Amino acid sequence: MQCHIISIGNELLIGDTINTNASWLGDVLTKIGIDVTHVHTIGDDYAIMKATLNTALDEADLIITTGGLGPTHDDITKKVVTELFECELKVDKEILEFIKKVFRERNIPFSKSNYHQAEVPDCCEALFNSQGTAPGMWFDRQGTKLAVLPGVPYEMKHLMNEKVLPKIQSSYRESVFRYSHYITTAGVGESTLSDRIIGDLTATLPKEVSVAYLPSPQGTRIRVSAYGSSREEVDEKIKPVIEHIKRKAGYLIIGEGKDLTLAEAVGQTLAEHKLLLATAESCTGGYVANAITNIPGSSRYFKGGISAYSNEVKMNQLGVNGESIEQYGAVSKAVALEMAEGAAKQLGTDMAISTTGVAGPGGGTEEKPVGTVWIGFYSNKQHFALDARFTNDRLINKERSAAVALEMVRRCILDIDEMPYGLKKNQA
Template sequence: MQCRIISIGNELLIGDTVNTNASWLGNVLTEVGIDVTHIYTIGDDLATMKDILSEALSATDLIITTGGLGPTHDDITKRAVTELFDCELVLEDSVLDFIKKVFKKRNIPFSKSNYHQAEVPDCCEVLFNTHGTAPGMWFDRGSVKLAVLPGVPHEMKHLVNEKVIPKVRAINGDTEFRRSHYITTAGIGESTLSDEVVGSLVDVLPEHVSVAYLPSPQGTRIRISAYGSSDDEIDERIAPVRDHIKQKAEKYIIGEGKDLNLAKAVGDLLVEHEMLISVAESCTGGYLANAITDVPGSSRYLMGGLVAYANQVKENQLGVSTDDLNSHGAVSKPVALQMAKGVAKQLGADIGVSTTGIAGPSGGTEEKPVGTVWIGFWNQDEHFAIKAHFTNDRQINKERSGAVALEMVRRSIMGIKEMPYGFKKYPA
């Protein structure tokens, strides 16, 4: 089965809203054996909607549209569909009753525009939406199926999971589907991981299996994808490739699973070893603490953090030497070392980590260009710092600083002496 996705809304075209719906749909549909061939992003224009829908109806098996079903004047997706299929809008009483109950519960006045949300084309099957006020619609046009869904992400996902996917599975029958297995690595670049560590996969890559490297500032995920008619068949096809990669890249692997990230992996290690951590941040401005606390249950191991942006905060709260600040500057090894130890001592943690650098895009010098970052580490056994040179992009510098700091912690707990990305340790 082939599918085309149509995302509707001017806000998507002008950048006010990021089109996360299309990427989510592409992933979900692919994993149930549907080949997504086209993704359109179009504005709230009736003629354009009808043209794109007409083209898709003549060229594919499944069409999914998202957006344009709200109560405002620019939400015209239903109008486009009714005109295209020459049908009429009728009031769906069950939807109207549900919308009224939602508004009453939230103490919101019910208006005429909300009334129109309960109108649906008389040639569709209503996909009742218990997560919002705009119902979805399913059109059976013989060999082509059309699902018209709201653009609000959690509403769209609910209808896809509960309504659309079951319908698709019923149509597709026992056809092969696709599933992916993810291995997450950290502290090594994509090209080095691929070329020098994992190496060629020609001899271990069976038919129906593919491998992709997905880099980010946090690290590189390796996606192993396979087609099969059952989970067992897919597992059997993925297993030799997974085992080969794990054997080759063992010391860089932080874990497996699509939702795993570096902060979660470090948190699990801290819990396992019954250790507490605290962070002192300058250039990352709280990014590191935010990454740690994004993990549920992080209160078990994070004592706290301090954003020590100004030099007087570094001095007064962390005990950084005034002489070192004056002679070496805030972006330096001595300051990073003292920040890491100071925050651990102040907050009673087993591990202290610090970041101090020039995030950019301005503020650099010839000696310390933008992207220069010192990251400090302290525990009872080790006290050191590393020096990094990242990019001219402020956000990327913050993300990479946080990722390297977390990977330093992970390696220390695991007893791995080599630093991430080949960085050199500068002992206290």
């Protein structure tokens, strides 16, 4: 069954609001066997909205709209669908009483605009929204279903889970089961990963199976998807593909599952080996420590970090030699090495990592352009630094520095000599 998602709101087009609703809906619908073939993002424009809905009604089995159901003048979704289906608005007394109750409890005056929120087209089924004042709507036009939902994410998700999904599943008794398996890699580029694992794989894939690469600053996630009549059939189809990828990717794989993060995988490795980690950060300003401590239970393996942004903190808190800074500069192999060693000794850990670099957008030189980052590692077994070159974007440089530092830790613990992205160890 094919579905169009229509996200409505000028705020989505001009960048004031990120359209998280569409991605959430796509994930939920795919899991129940609905093909999301189009995602439209449109503004609060009557003609565009009507034309988009007309097209979707001709092409899709299911349409879901989000947004445009508020009490203000720019919320015109209800008006469009009412005229499109040649209906009349009527007041739903249950919804009206609920809205009045909400306003009484909040001690807010009830206005004419709020009264209009209780009006719904007389040709739809109103979807009572206990999480807000805008009801959803369910239409059926000659077998094509249309769900009109609020744009507020928690209201939309509530109505989708409680009202819409049961209707979809009862209306479309889909015999096709869909499933995607995720394998997460780190420290390798998308193209390098593809060259390494694919080979003649794509030529031998059954038509029901697909492989996709989902790159991010943390690494590349591989999605293996398939469909069939049951979970067992799908598992049988994707099993040889997953085994092939694991065989080819080897140590590049940090784990499996859609939501696995690099920091989580590194934390698991540290915990399994009963090791403690510390951080010393300059250009990343605590980004690495933040990623680690976002994981519940990280106190088992993370003792603490020092955000050593100034040279004074590098020297006073981490014991970096002032002569090293004067001779080589703060962004250097020598300083990265001393920062990592200082963090491990100051905080009493088995190992430590450090970052010092030119995050940008200014501050670069010909010798050390923006994006130059030294990442240090210290343990009682190894002491080295990696010389990385990233981008001109400050935030991306912080993300990539953190990703390389974390993956470096995982590989050192597992005695993998090859460093992330082929970076070379500069030994102390």
